[in-house]
Amino acid sequence: MSDLKDSVGEDAGREMSWNAWGDPSRARTLPIAVRALLPALLGRVPRPAPAPRIDEVRVAPVGLDDAAAIALREIVGAEAVRTDADARLRHAGGRSTPDLLRRRLAEQTVPDAVLLPADHAQVSEVLRVAAAHDLAVIPFGGGTSVVGGLDPERGGHRAVVSLDLRRLSGLVGLDEVSGEAELLAGTRGPDAERLLAERGFELGHYPQSFRYATIGGFAAARSSGQNSAGYGRFDTMVTGLRVATPTGELDLGRAPGSAAGPDLMRLLLGSEGALGVITHVRVRVHPLPRERVVEAWSFPDFATGADALRRVVQHGGGPTVIRLSDEAETGVSLAQVGRIGRALAKGASAVTVFEGDDAEERRSRTASILAAAGGSSSGPDAAGDWAETRFDGPYLRDALLDAGVFCETLETATTWTNLNRLRAAVTDALRSGLAAAGAKSFVMCHVSHVYPTGASLYFTVLAGIKSDPLAVWEAVKHRAGDAIVAAGGTITHHHAIGRDHAPWLVDEIGETGIRILRAVKRELDPQGIMNPGALIPFEAGGAQDD
Amino acid sequence: MSDLKDSVGEDAGREMSWNAWGDPSRARTLPIAVRALLPALLGRVPRPAPAPRIDEVRVAPVGLDDAAAIALREIVGAEAVRTDADARLRHAGGRSTPDLLRRRLAEQTVPDAVLLPADHAQVSEVLRVAAAHDLAVIPFGGGTSVVGGLDPERGGHRAVVSLDLRRLSGLVGLDEVSGEAELLAGTRGPDAERLLAERGFELGHYPQSFRYATIGGFAAARSSGQNSAGYGRFDTMVTGLRVATPTGELDLGRAPGSAAGPDLMRLLLGSEGALGVITHVRVRVHPLPRERVVEAWSFPDFATGADALRRVVQHGGGPTVIRLSDEAETGVSLAQVGRIGRALAKGASAVTVFEGDDAEERRSRTASILAAAGGSSSGPDAAGDWAETRFDGPYLRDALLDAGVFCETLETATTWTNLNRLRAAVTDALRSGLAAAGAKSFVMCHVSHVYPTGASLYFTVLAGIKSDPLAVWEAVKHRAGDAIVAAGGTITHHHAIGRDHAPWLVDEIGETGIRILRAVKRELDPQGIMNPGALIPFEAGGAQDD
Structure with a gap:
């Protein structure tokens, strides 16, 4: 194992601050x-x-x-x-x-x-x-x-x-041969990993919310973690779900690779508490990796870097983590760790991590692809910087808010062909929206989840909003959502729909798709008591905010 | 490319025989x-x-x-x-x-x-x-x-x-950068591969029905092909669907890796024509592989072989095809290609195929795992035999039926831990069911689809049924289905539900799951005109056979 410090589980068991991210200490x-x-x-x-x-x-x-x-x-x-x-x-x-x-x-x-x-x-x-x-x-x-x-x-x-659901916490069972674990839905990320590690296994799901978020939440919101290139999105890790609804229960995931009709597990993954409550989750797990190799890269610009990532995922380099920060994020990241002097000459930077017995072999294969696509290796140090601070972003946001600086993130995904166009459209919507409100802004972007056919885009916005940031952001967020849809992106890659994205769900699945979700909700939750207004938008003329 | 002969597309465009498999010639x-x-x-x-x-x-x-x-x-x-x-x-x-x-x-x-x-x-x-x-x-x-x-x-x-849907045939579009193709649903397997190959791409989905089955059928029935270890099940290849229903249309699959609520595409994949008609399918494609390496293996017995396959899929050997025939199937396969003499000493046999630029590297990695798990390489020849005849099984069945020999297949899947128990239970149900009807039988089994957490089991039954084979098989099939469910398997790994498996759907998804499917059907198809009785069992006291 390299000396990558990730302080996984360091604040496990602590109560989250009531009005800020994470552990107050x-x-x-x-x-x-x-x-x-x-x-x-x-x-x-x-x-x-x-x-x-x-x-x-x-x-x-x-x-x-x-x-x-x-x-x-x-x-x-x-x-x-x-x-x-x-x-x-x-x-x-x-x-x-x-x-x-x-x-x-x-x-x-x-x-x-x-x-x-x-x-x-x-x-x-x-x-x-x-x-x-x-x-x-x-x-x-x-x-x-x-x-x-x-x-x-x-x-x-x-x-x-x-x-x-905090009392529903624990490892119910582990099938070491099949590599499958059953966890209670309220188990927090660090607790799940600790319980599995005691048996020599790992789930390997590390979203930025990892230290506080729960297994059931990962499932209900279709989470995606930093190791998604290696171990997949959370919805692809799930092999079984137990769900309580107001009118009956579901026990789904009878066998790997079933073709017994539509995969109803996929209807509950992403249901965001609007159809029922996920109480047990079965997940694919793997033996704790014994080797880990990291390597950072720099590219002349974001587009070159993105194309290099595409080649890796399409040609099978095999990284566990692969992410690319644009020029703006690269500069600020370096400033964060006190390397601002290096930032200006840097272009776009990427981090790669490889876990497993053949980590070095995969690093070498990936390095060949990245180098051929215009990247230059910057060695392991910068990747270590990223890993060291990777769960700290939300703490930094609180510090910014305390200083009066507005800071928020939003994310989307699209095909490789459409990636640069979408990035430009969202960046422009954010900047021009904030400018219209008289606020200067700074927009950063990274790619942190890659697929053979496309990738995610994750935006961080800093803005100097002089007054009423809630109202200003509501208008800007709406403009950004419209820009995402107009430019062919999805309204969310891993943050989910909740209430904030519900107005755009119709752009994702159409009126017929909304009808399907409403029909399922009527069947399972005829009175509409489950998380009203989340995921499925209220019907016009129906229930309203109270 | 090796000289593997697979005669892909050889009978493309021919009308299927009206009362037997495939091309009469x-x-x-x-x-x-x-x-x-x-x-x-x-x-x-x-x-x-x-x-x-x-x-x-x-x-x-x-x-x-x-x-x-x-x-x-x-x-x-x-x-x-x-x-x-x-x-x-x-x-x-x-x-x-x-x-x-x-x-x-x-x-x-x-x-x-x-x-x-x-x-x-x-x-x-x-x-x-x-x-x-x-x-x-x-x-x-x-x-x-x-x-x-x-x-x-x-x-x-x-x-x-x-x-x-035969007139809905053709390649609508190909995004070569993102590796995504849009095909009309009535396009047959060989036509799809020919159209893609002209542009240097491949879908790589080769179920035994490949020469006649269509892209829409693969999607509607959640097909799985021989290359599933390398390119995935068909449902994981699909990136978008267009569907016509009696009450509206669906256009799903906005972006790779979306978390915009439940993945409704997965509700239409496997819908078997009971909710609507799939008309367009977007799929992930890859550049035509330039290298292909094959290697056959033998194992002392099925259980040893299955455990070896498990190690390969869990530790990432990377085969494109990996399959294991039990002792009975190994013997008959060898008889088929005139090598009966070799059969008796053979135990269980496996075939591995590797496609892509790093095929030899992956073969070597897989070979190490298989050898360490008790396998002996038999070289490329037997694998070539399999590939040469891999689409011919159904023709052989017609020849058996002509000779009065009953021949049918059925399949299931389960976790690795449960694989041997399930195989024994199904084999016993088939044998004892046929024996109860006075028929001698011969049951063969293979594993042809592997997952990190489990695998499929595919059974071929030969039986000397003396009279009324339809009635005898109905009883035996029912006994086998009950045995599958009792032993923890899924009622189908890739044949789908149709009408024959509808009685067991409740064992897969429970009463609440059936209610969900009925609610979706009522919404999209309120009169119940779409493929009545397929997938979703008729309600007691509701519509009946006419």
């Missing part, structure tokens, strides 16, 4: 080089007013009536029905930048209660009782949604409860 | 060695009565009324609405052994008409008119279903039409 300050860059990039921005403490925030009274509360306590136990403001505020939303900005308001929208069921049977019972008492249910895993998937949306129902 | 006689083996294995069986010629078969009068016929002719043209007995008999079913036995009867069930639409718009219009005139519609691609997917089932409607 790991909060970061802005690197000096970044602080020096910001005024030049974004102009001067006012520091925001101090945010309220959790006990200063005003929330609405608990809207759960006694009968419902009693019925819920009977299922999960009195201590597992939380109605205190602290618990409700900790389940008030996800971790998008708008979520974090809303966490700075004096009055906040929260669920009426937080439920902590212990197992699949309790989840099933809760859904039955919630339907009987007309309660909306928001399934809650790690709380890391960045698309409004956790908004406490009542959707016309009498109250709304957050269903926190 | 390629009909085979039984190899002498096989003829010599049969009495020893199965006892003496009477030769069946001669089958009727096509013009001797009695069929029901055309049940299409004038108004419907006129409306259909207006859409597709008069010559594309066929009601002659010849056309109707050629669309009377698929190519399972029961289908072929029914083609030997004096009176046969056929559709009322055969429609030949020219494009997506005509297909859409036909579905609209069929709904208006209460006509059941059976989508018909290559006619190679072996699970009753093409039975002319009226399902309580006034008449039933076969919708033959």
